[in-house]
Amino acid sequence: MSNDTTLVLGATGKTGRRILARLRLHGTPVRAASRSSRTRFDWSDPGGWDAALRGIAVAYLVAPRVPGPVHEFVARAEAAGVRRLVLLSGRGSDTWGDSTFGLDMRSAEDAVRGSALEWTVLRPSNFAQNFDEDVFHAPLIAGELALPAGKVPEPFIDAEDVADAAAAVLTETDRHAGRIYELTGPRALTFGEAVRLISRASGRPIAYRQVSPAEYTAALVEEGVGEEDAHHVAEMFVLMERGLLAGTTDDLATVLGRAPRTFEDYVVRAAAAGAWGR
Secondary structure, three states, rough: OOOOOOEEOOOOOOHHHHHHHHHHOOOOOHHHHEEEOOEOOOOOHHHHHHHOOOOOOEEEEOOOOOHHHHHHHHHHHHHOOOOOOEEEOOOOOOHHOOOOOHHHHHHHHHHHHOOEEEEEEEEEEEEOHHHHOOOOHHHHHHOOEEEEOOOOOOOOEHHHHHHHHHHHHOOOOOOOOOEEEOOOOOOEOOOOHHHHHHHHHOOOOOEEEOHHHHHHHHHHHHHHOOOOHHHHHHHHHHOOOOOOOOOOOHHHHHHHHOOOOHHHHHHHHHHOOOOOOO
């Protein structure tokens, strides 16, 4: 079997489903894989990995939530004849130091960057879509977002830009080999500023309140999040408050030849689609 297909893991996720649409439009042979896709893929079930890798030339990976599995996956990818890997990681992962946040992403990077395959790592900032597709959405609908984030801003990036960058890297040969791209939006905003923009565009009274990491962890646990997962999320904010990830980069322009979408552009699109109520 010739290896000419691109494998997209996490195919139903925030970036995966967007990347799939772009690759299909581009005419790229693609295989969608996730726990609910026709090609089933589960990081906790290595028995299905070989079938997902059969005939694959390039693979897009999103790190699993636990450290370790990507090393075995990379070994199997090499044996299957995969030529290139593109990994979604986290902004500035080599600056996280002794933080307990992101051990899963750092382990995945070690596996991919230590392999004999061509590789590219994408390290985006927090997605703008976290406000309408993820953990911040329900509190915004309820009228208040409470997080352990203060005056240190975050250069939120649009998931559409991440998908554009990933699709480009997956389909363009050679130019991106061995590169790490730190992907950010065009400017950084505090979470309070982000919530004010969402409130204005949606026409809803929504407030932002800063809480301590301990208070945030307790609130997540009360909502049914596992204690370990809740602590993991809170640690991300502790890391962000160090200020090392607040700056912007030109890496998206390097990949795509254009500036990233603004947070305001995201807010207008999401509000028009009724993300926070009409």
